[in-house]
Amino acid sequence: MKETLGVLNRLVEDGVIRQYAIGGAVAAIYYLEPFDTSDVDVFVQIETGENELMIFAPLYERLTQQGFQLTGEFVNIEGFPVQFLPVFNPLTDEAVSEAQTINYGQVTTRIMRAEHLLAIMLDTGRPKDYARIHLFMEQAAVNMNLLNAILLRHGLTQKWEANEYRFKL
């Protein structure tokens, strides 16, 4: 994993992507007990240019030049299947910008904050997202002031209130 993170950091240093943050299940595992997942979701801020369909072309080109294989929607980087996702709304954009930097062995990486993960899960709204929000409320230290500000900023306060009974301990 250290090597995978090193590759991600170099993509930023070399200007292939503007910034990245780990989201999804792997980010949740940072805060919670481990649970099964099959990939590492990496949200990236990247120049869109004129052709949005080709958004990942420079990124994939760089990675394949380095010998990493594309398998379906994943890029196998040093043994870990990585799925790159462009930030797709102001919430995911903010989650990447405000991600926290952590140490993983000798390498640093960026992980979305718990409060942003909760807001993204609420926005996505699948049953497994709601179940995971419950786990966050139960196990992780969630800063409710920060969460409420994020929900308000991204128009999710009503959705939270409507579903709050699902997350109660």
Next chain:
Amino acid sequence: MKKYPDITELLKNKEAHRRTLAALPFEKKIEIVFNKMKARSEFIKTGRVVSSPTEARIESVDNDDVTDE
């Protein structure tokens, strides 16, 4: 009336174990999750069960602690 055992203590221990897992260093948690994934992939490819000492230890403690994503 049928008498059922009190499993309060069992549940309490299970919860404590989940909290212990949650408190593991991130590197350790990633190792657990992806070793399991690699073992599953290997099993699908070869039909042979591959298990690392870490997985064996974790699974012996509580098989459903690593829940499905």
